[in-house]
Amino acid sequence: MVSPIVASFTEWGFCMGNEVVDKLKKKGFMDIQLHQIKLGLSEGLPVEIYAKSEFDWFQMEEIRKGLKAKIDASLYARSEIPYEKMRQIRKGLQDGMNLMPYVDWNAGVLKEFRLAKLKDIDLSAYIKQGYDAQQLGEIRKALEQGITLEPYIDKEYRAASIAEIRKGLENGVDVSLYAKKMYSWRKMRELRLGLENQLDVSKYSGKFYDWEQMREIRLGLKAGVDVDSFSSVKYSAKEMHKKRLDLLLQTHVNGQAFYKQMEASVSNILSAEHSIEVHNFPVDTAKEKGLHNDNNVKLRLDKEHLKLDLRANNMEAYVSAEIPGGIIPRDVLMELLNENRVKKGISDKAMDCLCNGEYGQGPVLIAQGKIPQKGEDGWYEYFFRTDVQKKPKVLEDGSADYKDIEWFEVVKEGQKIAYYHEAKEGTDGYDVFGTIIKGRKGAEKRVLKGKGFRLEEDKKTYTAMFNGMIRLEDEELSVINxxxxxxxxxxxxxxxxxxxxxxxxxxxxxxxxxxxxxxxxxxxxxxxxxxxxxxxxxxxxxxxxxxxxxxxxxxxxxxxxxxxxxxxxxxxxxxxxxxxxxxxxxxxxxxxxxxxxxxxxxxxxxxxxxxxxxxxxxxxxxxxxETARNDYHNILFNLRDVTRQLEVLKKNHTELMEKHTAEERSEMELFQKIEHAVFLKQKQLDKMKELALKLKKVIDRQKLxxxxxxxxxxxxxxxxxxxxxxxxxxxxxxxxxxxxxxxxxxxx
Structure with missing residues (x-):
């Protein structure tokens, strides 16, 4: 029933006196409800349709917006219809569709049904099967792209699982490999990402893996490391993570900086003028051992006069002698190397220098490991011109050459248009102990995205689905009628x-x-x-x-x-x-x-x-x-309105916080509504500010x-x-x- 007080102030327009406000408050109206009534009056709307205490402020807002849009808001101006449903019915009426026959559906389902109808898509069959709003949203997105999700989906799948199937179909991967009830949506995601990056997902598709284990194996495959060493289900995801990082460190040999250092060392050991950083023994120590040589006579050195250092993650072994230039017998050197388990990458040239006493002060590089080499990355070979420029060439006189322009290339149905060359395995390396360091496999490219082509059974060959114009833009391949x-x-x-x-x-x-x-x-x-x-x-x-x-x-x-x-x-x-x-x-x-x-x-x-x-x-x-300028001014105007609404909500929220204990508030539906409303309005305000900033940048750019x-x-x-x-x-x-x-x- 319309309040007689409302009827009296309807004539006054926006000006509501304190007396009227007090009377409305006594009748149970809250500030936020009064705010909607004031807005309606200021807009010249017949507020008596919603100025009733049984409507909450959200319902009032939806009725007010309907009146403002000049639609028949009386169709849904019923207190038993939640505001979320009111919103979808209002938007439907604004788009020329009446959703009242479906008012028993929940608001989320109404929303997806409405959005689908705008694209001439009918979701009613899926709704009858019992798909929920989130699931319907994913189905709608697929149908808008011309993608049919059958036979891969089931209403038992969560919306997130259907989303993974949709994304896989959009990106041209074989979703049958993971569209299975045994996989959670997170497992589906790991398999989808692997397929999109052309990885061997059989390495981690076992049902006993959890999604975090799958992730570690996928990242290992993507990085090109040997996942077989840690892919056993007996390892936890945390253990897999550590082993994967250890392999990365090993194959990287402490990063690119060390690669350069190692390459320099290789050049040095092959150089006749090989020199190295000085590492001196104290002279007094040599004298105490009776090894000091003032006459430059080459002395024979035993093992106790030698020292072997391992450096750079066991990729380099250095021998230091207490007396520079002393002769070191080969069997003594070999014994020293064997005791330290150095058996790989030993330099014959360095051995000869040490045995003949042809070395100076400081350590001598005697053994060096082999750096593992990363394999060649995967790449696409295209069987059409990818560099066709869609504009005429400018001639020397400033005019444009329109005669010889090549604007596009045409392909025929079934024509081979692209072929994927898989990444190559890396070359293994080793350290001075002979431990094999696996070379990383090259990185695979993602599956080609686009339309008008098919990926053949070999998962490498792409062929045109019909005669058409072909183009490659931003790594997206398209064949167009x-x-x-x-x-x-x-x-x-x-x-x-x-x-x-x-x-x-x-x-x-x-x-x-x-x-x-x-x-x-x-x-x-x-x-x-x-x-x-x-x-x-x-x-x-x-x-x-x-x-x-x-x-x-x-x-x-x-x-x-x-x-x-x-x-x-x-x-x-x-x-x-x-x-x-x-x-x-x-x-x-x-x-x-x-x-x-x-x-x-x-x-x-x-x-x-x-x-x-x-x-x-x-x-x-x-x-x-002008569109950007108008949108900008509209947002600025609406910002003021939303800010005022948020202020009123916060005021009501504060009042309830002060009047009621936390225990009372936890059971108070009104408080929970206001708290949720504050959250939504703040989120709306933040989005509006972000959009206003973007539009302002567009307007400022036009000034230049x-x-x-x-x-x-x-x-x-x-x-x-x-x-x-x-x-x-x-x-x-x-x-x-x-x-x-x-x-x-x-x-x-």
Whole structure:
């Protein structure tokens, strides 16, 4: 029932007097509920629909938002409907769907059903089977990508397990190897990551491993170490971790710095001028032993006059003698080495030097281990050109070469497009004891991601699924539907194609060419419409006589435009542009002439010779991203509202903290609601602040945009940046930009 007090202050608008507030509080209204009523009044809404004490403030907020969005909020303005369900019903109504027939579903299921419906996906079959909201979320994400999860999923799987199956299918791995009930989602993740990195997951797919053991074995395989030495299930994950790190240290031989040191030592031992850091015995010690030699007579040294040092993780053995240049019998040296278990990497040259007394002061490197070598990393061999540039080559005179441009490469169904060469095993090394140090296997590459191809049974060969255009961008391989046509005219009719189009001839007036991929036209384009989500390349250009347009989601390239309307989500690049209307989110570039018409860009201009001698009006506008600017101002406005709501919630939270003991609060549903609300509002506030900061950076970056004119800026040229306007007076080689709300002009 509507409070008569509310009815009385509805006429007052936002101004609620203290008397009214006190009366509402006495009727059980809390500050946060009053806040929603005040907001509704300030927005001119009929608050009587929700100004009832039986609604909590979250329910009030959802009803208020529905009224504000001009939907029929009375459909869900029922106190028995939790606010989470109200929210999904409200959002559904705003999107043109009525979810009230499904009000018995929980809020999470309603949300996933609504989001799926927006993409023309029906989850009702999965809902009937009993999948919960989190599971439905993963199923929805898969279906949005065109991925069918059957036969791999089951409602007994947790949502996290279904997510691992979804991610595996998205990345092209054989999920049947881990989509099993014996694996938890964490085990599935370890197997998926191994498969994506082309590792031998059979090394750790046993059901008795826990996920942490799996992780250690996977990381060992990825690092190329010998996992067989620690992969037994008898080792705990902690023990595996230690053994893996020990192997890494061993194969790295104390890191890259030591590799360099060892390589230097190898060079030195092979050098006739081999010298080493001095290590002196005290002279007094030699005298006491009767070994001091003033006449430079070479003495015969026994084992007790020698010392053997092991260094660098037992990779080097050094012999030091108390008397430099003393003769050391070979059998004495061998006995010394055997006693210290040095048996590998012994240098014959060093042995000869020591036996003949041909050495100076300091230790002599007598044995050296072999550094293990890491194997060659895995790599992909591609059977198509990966360096095709999607833009014309600029010639010496500044113009662009549209004639010989290669814009894409086409492959045929079943054609081999890539082959994976597996990583090679490393070469083992050893220390001076003869202990083998396993060489690390090279790193495997991840499985190729993308679409339009299949991975053959050998798990190495990639083939095209159909005839199409192929491209490799950011390590993602795609084969896209592609059609080649001779020309487009009244005989052929208009073209609408899901993929890329290559037209070898002309496009006649009145025709329409639409595609989802790229469009390349070799011939002339007349008064036609060219539209695509991708990029457009016009090798000869377009003369639309004011009745044709090009619209691209990405970039547009053309030899010339004459009386043509062009819109691009990316850049526009043209050699000559006459009397045309251009708009680009990216940069607009004219390599030779830009005269007449209007051009707008959010990223700036780089033009040669703007206008003409006759003073043809040519307008260049630097546009700001109004969407970003509007979003920024809306967020700032909403920030104030959310901040106020948070302050009210915190006030109520503090009051309850002061009035009730911890034990009382733990059983108080109202307190738990407020505490949860504080958490959610704070989280919302933090996200809004983060988004506001990102938008502010976009807006600030736009302030740095400039217009660069190389060559003539003829009279009749007008540049508009923000609210500023500048007109050229036959100037040459200039840059125009806005500083402190005023336009400034600089010489290039």
């Amino acid at each position: 592609h059609v080649e046509l001779d020309e487009i005219n009244m005989t052929t009719g208009n073209i609408f194609f899901d993929g890329s189009i290559h037209i070898r001839g002309n496009v006649s007036s009145g025709m329409t060419v639409k595609a989802t991929g790229d469009i390349m036209i070799d011939g002339n384009v007349e008064m036609a419409t060219i539209e695509t989500d991708g990029s457009v390349m016009l090798k000869k250009g377009m003369n639309a006589s004011g009745n044709g347009m090009v619209k691209a989601g990405k970039d547009v390239f053309s030899r010339f435009f004459d009386a043509t309307t062009v819109e691009a989500g990316g850049n526009i690049e043209v050699d000559k542009c006459l009397n045309s209307q251009l708009y680009a989110k990216g940069m607009i570039t004219a390599n030779r002439i830009f005269a007449g018409g209007i051009a707008s860009s959010e990223s700036g201009f780089h033009l040669n010779n703007v206008g003409n001698h006759a003073g043809l009006k040519t307008v260049l506008k630097v546009q700001t991203d 945009v400039s217009v660069v004119i190389s060559g003539n800026a003829y009279e009749g040229t007008v540049v508009e940046i923000g609210s500023g306007r500048w007109e050229a007076k036959d100037q040459y080689n200039i840059t125009i930009k806005q500083q402190d709300s005023e336009i400034s002009v600089y010489n290039n």
